[in-house]
Amino acid sequence: MPIQTNIADQCCFKHDNLPFEYFCIDHDVLSCKECLAESHRSCQKVMSVDIACKGAKQSQSFIDATELVDHVLETTHTIGKDEQDFIENIVKEANSVKTAVRIVKEEAIRHIEALEKSLLHDLDLKKDKIIQKxxxxxxxxxxxxxxxxxxxxxxxxxxxxxxxxxxxxxxxAYKQDLTDLEKRVTGITEKSTRFTINLNPQKLQESIHSIGSIELSEVPSAVKFVQKKKCQSQMPIVQAQSMPQFVYKQDLDTKNVEIYGMTINDNNEVILVDT
Incomplete structure (x- = not known):
C-alpha cells in the first residue's frame, strides 16, 4: 500500500516546524514567518502561499518536479539492473580467473615434474660415472x-x-717389475678421490615469488544521468526594469483637469489622458 503523507504538515525544520506561510519569488523558496523576518525582509516579491499556489498543478515547476521524479526512478531502476548485471559478470570473471589459476598451477606441477625427471636423470649419469671409475x-x-x-x-x-x-x-731380475708395480699403486692412490652425492635444493619460496597477479581495469559505467532542467517557480520572476529618463520642457497646469490615465510613447514622452 502507498505511504500516506500529509503534505500540509511539511513545515520549517529551522524554526520549530512552523508552517510555511509565504513564498519568496526572488529566492524561489518557501518561508515561515521567522524565515521571512530573518532572510527575506528586503525581498520585493514575497506573497502568501495561498496566493502563490494558484494554478500550481499546471505550473512548469510542478511539471518539472514530476518529470524529475520519474526520471530519477527510471535511472535508479536502470542503475540497479546494471549493477546486478555487473555483479553477475564479476562473478563469472572471478570464476574464469580461478580456472586460469588452476591451469597455471597444473602447468607449474608439470614443469616441476619435468625438472624432477631431468634431475634424476642427471643423478643417474653422475652416479654411473663415479661407479665406473x-x-x-x-x-x-x-x-x-x-x-x-x-x-x-x-x-x-x-x-x-x-x-x-x-x-x-x-x-x-724383478727390480724393474717391482718399481713399475710401486708406481702403479702410487698413481692409483694419488689420483684416487671420493665423491659424495647431495641435493642442492632451490628454495621454491625464494625462487618462485608469484604465479601471477590479479589486475583490475576500471571504466566509467554505461549508465548516465542527465539532469532535467532545474525546477522553476510557478510565479514568473519579472526582472526589474529601469525607468526611462525624461527631459523637462514645461509645466502643465492640471488644477482644473481630471487625469484618467498616463502612458509613455516610443519617444519616451509622458502622455496624460484627461478624457
Whole structure:
C-alpha cells in the first residue's frame, strides 16, 4: 500500500516546524514567518502561499518536479539492473580467473615434474660415472695385486729354499717389475678421490615469488544521468526594469483637469489622458 503523507504538515525544520506561510519569488523558496523576518525582509516579491499556489498543478515547476521524479526512478531502476548485471559478470570473471589459476598451477606441477625427471636423470649419469671409475680402479688394483702375489710367491720360495745367488738374481731380475708395480699403486692412490652425492635444493619460496597477479581495469559505467532542467517557480520572476529618463520642457497646469490615465510613447514622452 502507498505511504500516506500529509503534505500540509511539511513545515520549517529551522524554526520549530512552523508552517510555511509565504513564498519568496526572488529566492524561489518557501518561508515561515521567522524565515521571512530573518532572510527575506528586503525581498520585493514575497506573497502568501495561498496566493502563490494558484494554478500550481499546471505550473512548469510542478511539471518539472514530476518529470524529475520519474526520471530519477527510471535511472535508479536502470542503475540497479546494471549493477546486478555487473555483479553477475564479476562473478563469472572471478570464476574464469580461478580456472586460469588452476591451469597455471597444473602447468607449474608439470614443469616441476619435468625438472624432477631431468634431475634424476642427471643423478643417474653422475652416479654411473663415479661407479665406473671405481670399477676401473678395482680392476687395475686386482691386476697389480695378482702381479705382486706372483712376485711374493717367487721371493718366498727363494727365501725358504733358494741360495744366496738365487736371492741376488731375483732381486735384480724383478727390480724393474717391482718399481713399475710401486708406481702403479702410487698413481692409483694419488689420483684416487671420493665423491659424495647431495641435493642442492632451490628454495621454491625464494625462487618462485608469484604465479601471477590479479589486475583490475576500471571504466566509467554505461549508465548516465542527465539532469532535467532545474525546477522553476510557478510565479514568473519579472526582472526589474529601469525607468526611462525624461527631459523637462514645461509645466502643465492640471488644477482644473481630471487625469484618467498616463502612458509613455516610443519617444519616451509622458502622455496624460484627461478624457
Amino acid at each position: 671405481s670399477k676401473t680402479t678395482i680392476k687395475e688394483t686386482e691386476d697389480i695385486k695378482k702381479s705382486t702375489k706372483d712376485k711374493q710367491d717367487i721371493f718366498d720360495l727363494v727365501n725358504k729354499h733358494g741360495s744366496e745367488k738365487q736371492a741376488f738374481i731375483a732381486v735384480h
